[in-house]
Amino acid sequence: MANLVKKRAFEKGDIPTGANASEDAKLGKNLKNFNTWGRDSGTFAATCVLYFFLGLASESSSLFFAQNPLSDNVEISYFTSLMSLFMLIFTPALSNYFYAACYTHGCDLIAPTTFFFGKGMTASKIVWTFVSWLPKPSTGAFIGYSAWLLYQGVMYAIVPSKIGYGQRTPAGYLLLYKVNGFPVYIVTHILYLGLSYAGIIDPALIAKNWGGLFVAANFSGYLFTVFAYVKAHLFPSHPEDRKFSGSITYDLFMGIEFNPRLGKTWDFKLFFNGRPGIVAWTLIDLSFAALQYQKIGYVTNSMILVILIHATYVIDFFYNEDWYLRTIDIAHDHFGYYLAWGDCVWLPFMYTLQAQYLSINPIDLPASLAVAIVVMGALGYYIFRGTNYQKDIVRSSDGNCYIWGKPAEVIRTVYSTSDGKTHKSLLLCSGFWGLSRQFNYVGDLLMSMAMCMACGFNHLLPYFYIIYMYILLNHRIIRSEKRCRAKYGKYWDMYCEKVKWKLCPGLY
Structure with missing residues (x-):
């Protein structure tokens, strides 16, 4: 492990020798010629269309409950029910297709299809x-x-933690959560690195068993989806916060229970959002970095950049886990396939595509491009963290604070929950939140683009993340707009009048 970042370069004029000469020559070419897509424009356009419909499908069915935030039993359209069935089939099929593209065709996204042409x-x-x-x-x-x-x-249950509180649920519950993700993340990574250093486990263990883990994660995702569906009907944690659509496929996909729990604090939604996938995110990256080292004798600067950007996001997530309790996944989504399978499979297997790609197609970036990527990632993180800090400080001080050296500008609102009770809240309209209503997503997109650019430009596959995130976040904006308008009414109209842009000031 001490030599994990050993320097080695394919200098101009190097001549590979020995049994692996052809493989090394191919690697050397790949390391140098990172600045070409190697894809024709038609393939690029077709893949972008594929990504667009993926993002559209994954978020469009979520819009329905955004339009009905306080209703308990609602009916959905036949199209929405059919779309839910489509997503239950399409998402695992697509993730399998990506696996085939990576591990049979060198991460050429179209090759699994074109392979059969003319044969x-x-x-x-x-x-x-x-x-x-x-x-x-x-x-x-x-x-x-x-x-x-x-x-x-077990770690979620036994590791000492502070108590966090989410937003009030539609039925009026103010639930408490065990917030111990950060110490669990640290302990888990210390164990992995320590066991690897001691030679007890192969640091590339995860990467070398990737296919089997993929199958196991899929099985787990489906198992917990069915469990959540049955639990919601037979022994719900908070019956008043359930939503029944009348469609089995929709209820399976989006979930019925809002906060399914074991006991008072073991929350399925918080556990699955953070623990199986996000704790593993950087472990997976490190494992594929170890695999790259075992293949070529060093870890490329591109792999290091990907790990650093991913680690920045993940560590921030767990360090500020209490803040996460008030985001859309916890505060608004119900627990079904969307979160159960999504957090077991989609997140760890699709969000780590950059590390997987670089273990197969190692790339050394020029210093200038590497610096540009670092700057982009740092700017994205600054915006991401700054926007969330401003919202939290305003909430904790009841608006009596300063933003960018000036008193915070807020709109004080009153809203009602389904139990008939009235509550108060704040809408921040200065600082970052005065630039656009979802300026925090600008930071997300910059960080996403940085981690994708670290993979160079030979293939489109590692850019899945930025394309998917752009579509997903835009649809989340739509969901948020509908939900907030239903919740805040005239106050939301006042806010929109004051903060006119949704995402990017001057554009959208």
């Missing part, structure tokens, strides 16, 4: 060939993933 293969042969590219289950991976979930669940 005259029968339909059954095409199907079985594609199936052969998919990840295979393994007993060891199932045991390992089960142990991971058990370990995280």
